[in-house]
Amino acid sequence: MSSRKRANTPGRHRHAKRADDRDPVQVTCRLRPLSSNESEACVVAIDEEHVKLVPPAGYILRNGLPPVETTYKFSAVFDETASQRMVFDQTSLDLVQDVIKGKDGLLFTYGVTGSGKTYTMTGTPKNQKDGILPHTLDILFNSLLSRADKCIFVPDGRNGFEVQPEGVAMLERARLALRTPCSKFEFKYRIPDTRAVRGANDDYVYAVFVSYIEIYNNVAYDLLETTPLVERGEKPRPPTGKGLHQDSKGNMYVDKVTEVEVSSTEEAFEQFVKGQERRRVAQTMLNAESSRSHSVFNIRLVMAPLDASGCEPVRDSSLLHVSQLSLVDLAGSERSKRTENTGDRLFESGKINQSLMTLRQCIEKLRENQKTSPDRAGQVPYRDQKLTHLFKNYFEGQGKVRMIVCVNPSVTDYEENVFVMSFAEQAQDVEIVRAVEVNFGNGNLPVSRRRMAQWNNEIESALRGHNDGFPDTQAFSVFFDAPPPFELNGPGDSDSIARLRQHYQSTYRKRQDYGASAEQKVTEFEGAFRSYLCVADTHRRRVEEMEREKAEVETENQRLAAQFRQTKRELTALKQRVSKYELAEQVKSDKEEEFKR
Numbered sequence: 155m156s157s158r159k160r161a162n163t164p165g166r167h168r169h170a171k172r173a174d175d176r177d178p179v180q181v182t183c184r185l186r187p188l189s190s191n192e193s194e195a196c197v198v199a200i201d202e203e204h205v206k207l208v209p210p211a212g213y214i215l216r217n218g219l220p221p222v223e224t225t226y227k228f229s230a231v232f233d234e235t236a237s238q239r240m241v242f243d244q245t246s247l248d249l250v251q252d253v254i255k256g257k258d259g260l261l262f263t264y265g266v267t268g269s270g271k272t273y274t275m276t277g278t279p280k281n282q283k284d285g286i287l288p289h290t291l292d293i294l295f296n297s298l299l300s301r302a303d304k305c306i307f308v309p310d311g312r313n314g315f316e317v318q319p320e321g322v323a324m325l326e327r328a329r330l331a332l333r334t335p336c337s338k339f340e341f342k343y344r345i346p347d348t349r350a351v352r353g354a355n356d357d358y359v360y361a362v363f364v365s366y367i368e369i370y371n372n373v374a375y376d377l378l379e380t381t382p383l384v385e386r387g388e389k390p391r392p393p394t395g396k397g398l399h400q401d402s403k404g405n406m407y408v409d410k411v412t413e414v415e416v417s418s419t420e421e422a423f424e425q426f427v428k429g430q431e432r433r434r435v436a437q438t439m440l441n442a443e444s445s446r447s448h449s450v451f452n453i454r455l456v457m458a459p460l461d462a463s464g465c466e467p468v469r470d471s472s473l474l475h476v477s478q479l480s481l482v483d484l485a486g487s488e489r490s491k492r493t494e495n496t497g498d499r500l501f502e503s504g505k506i507n508q509s510l511m512t513l514r515q516c517i518e519k520l521r522e523n524q525k526t527s528p529d530r531a532g533q534v535p536y537r538d539q540k541l542t543h544l545f546k547n548y549f550e551g552q553g554k555v556r557m558i559v560c561v562n563p564s565v566t567d568y569e570e571n572v573f574v575m576s577f578a579e580q581a582q583d584v585e586i587v588r589a590v591e592v593n594f595g596n597g598n599l600p601v602s603r604r605r606m607a608q609w610n611n612e613i614e615s616a617l618r619g620h621n622d623g624f625p626d627t628q629a630f631s632v633f634f635d636a637p638p639p640f641e642l643n644g645p646g647d648s649d650s651i652a653r654l655r656q657h658y659q660s661t662y663r664k665r666q667d668y669g670a671s672a673e674q675k676v677t678e679f680e681g682a683f684r685s686y687l688c689v690a691d692t693h694r695r696r697v698e699e700m701e702r703e704k705a706e707v708e709t710e711n712q713r714l715a716a717q718f719r720q721t722k723r724e725l726t727a728l729k730q731r732v733s734k735y736e737l738a739e740q741v742k743s744d745k746e747e748e749f750k751r
């Protein structure tokens with residue numbers, strides 16, 4: 155029997171009663187497959203929520219004792235077989251819906267260098283392995299019902315947006331149209347996610363802005379800054395650091411950061427690729443390494459209500475609503491002892507560890523503060539590092555905070571993984587105030603302004619005579635002849651009286667006939683309309699039924715997939731036991747043979 159004891163997850167019992175308006179930081183754990191030169195694993199997924207950290211054979215703690223096996227519980231555990239889409243669906247899909255509904259969200263990947271953080275966040279779109287970012291962009295753009303023309307909204311430099319006059323916006327659009335489109339190599343073989351989520355308001359128009367920031371050695375850099383690094387043969391200039399500021403609502407932002415308006419996944423990803431390129435160039439100049447910096451890709455959604463015409467956004471910046479989703483790829487947490495870093499690399503490691511350490515301290519303080527009364531709460535050291543300072547709003551404000559702990563299960567990462575897991579574990583105890591539903595309101599109209607405007611247009615064009623269903627006044631004249639002149643030649647002019655009587659009697663009959671046929675038509679129309687409504691209602695019910703069935707099938711599928719994975723794990727464990735017994739059996743029979751001889 156194994157001499158290792160199995161310890162319970164530390165801290166799981168610590169959950170105090172949760173306030174109704176708060177949600178914990180949701181932490182999920184993803185294991186990447188071992189690479190070809192790695193054979194032994196120290197992290198094993200037990201089921202959908204538990205993961206086990208097994209110390210490598212012979213590993214001894216500083217106190218001279220062997221460490222114990224530890225089981226950790228997370229919101230979800232994805233083993234090596236989990237697909238990119240599965241990870242996205244369970245960790246980020248609702249964040250996209252939230253941002254469309256006007257709520258903020260923060261998602262970060264955390265783990266040791268080479269544990270799969272970038273693979274999870276970005277993936278490799280050209281190999282159809284889209285990570286969270288391309289899926290997020292696809293679904294966001296598929297779900298926005300109506301988008302504002304470009305250049306109507308512009309960043310005001312103070313973390314807000316302004317509305318530009320249409321003339322200026324038009325000039326800007328013309329200037330943009332002249333721009334040479336970038337090559338879309340990354341997207342050449344990509345299969346986009348065609349799904350959409352509900353939540354976009356029909357009475358609003360939307361504009362999407364992206365920014366891309368790198369935090370390296372505790373300095374923030376703008377990766378989308380347009381100033382060319384090399385201008386007409388000039389010596390390349392190193393990137394300049396940016397300060398952090400607080401806006402009028404108390405939100406932190408990077409000063410004068412470039413925010414680019416994008417209208418498709420391709421355009422947004424083009425900016426991401428540009429940022430990556432700039433990151434590489436900047437890193438060469440700063441003598442840095444990509445995994446040594448934190449990167450923050452921000453997606454901001456600007457929403458403006460439509461004016462009374464139902465066609466144009468109101469030109470009033472005070473009525474704009476802005477929501478934000480930050481996707482953060484943290485630098486790898488690593489101990490310099492293992493990497494044998496020296497010089498610049500050692501300095502970087504120190505800075506990374508400091509920022510991740512401050513993140514840990516913030517989480518620790520937040521947990522402590524939650525347990526004490528507000529007047530005794532200690533100060534959370536956000537300001538100590540740019541990374542935590544920038545995240546302050548997410549922890550102090552409203553919205554969701556998510557963390558994906560990426561793990562390379564190889565035994566070589568055991569020691570780091572102990573730190574990673576314990577930090578991830580603590581993070582789950584922090585609770586964030588749930589974002590309240592944003593009241594978009596549409597002035598008490600039973601339908602959206604846009605729909606109302608469409609109806610008005612249809613009715614107007616019908617009344618103009620463009621629609622056969624709406625006869626105009628001229629059309630009525632064909633039913634009635636012009637009356638004879640109303641003139642009598644004298645008291646005995648019985649002919650004229652007879653003509654007039656005949657005319658009005660015939661008009662009266664025609665009117666009665668027309669009324670009867672109109673009534674008949676109305677009855678027929680009502681009948682047809684009722685049966686149309688009936689059919690539409692039947693279809694609607696059928697669609698609802700099918701949606702219910704689809705949801706049930708999906709749930710069942712997920713259950714079966716989970717069962718399948720569990721069975722697979724059990725089978726692997728059984729196979730390992732069988733081969734162990736076979737080996738023992740073989741050794742025994744070899745010994746017997748030897749003994750006999």
Ligand SMILES: Nc1ncnc2c1ncn2[C@@H]1O[C@H](COP(=O)(O)OP(=O)(O)OP(=O)(O)O)[C@@H](O)[C@H]1O
Nearest residue numbers: 186187266267268269270271272273274445485486
């Ligand atoms: N779930 C996975 N399935 C297949 N390959 C993976 C998976 N996760 C990571 N990899 C591969 O492992 C390697 C390291 O992954 P990645 O670069 O994402 O690590 P990282 O944590 O971002 O590293 P760094 O901290 O250095 O940036 C890459 O080649 C990546 O393609």
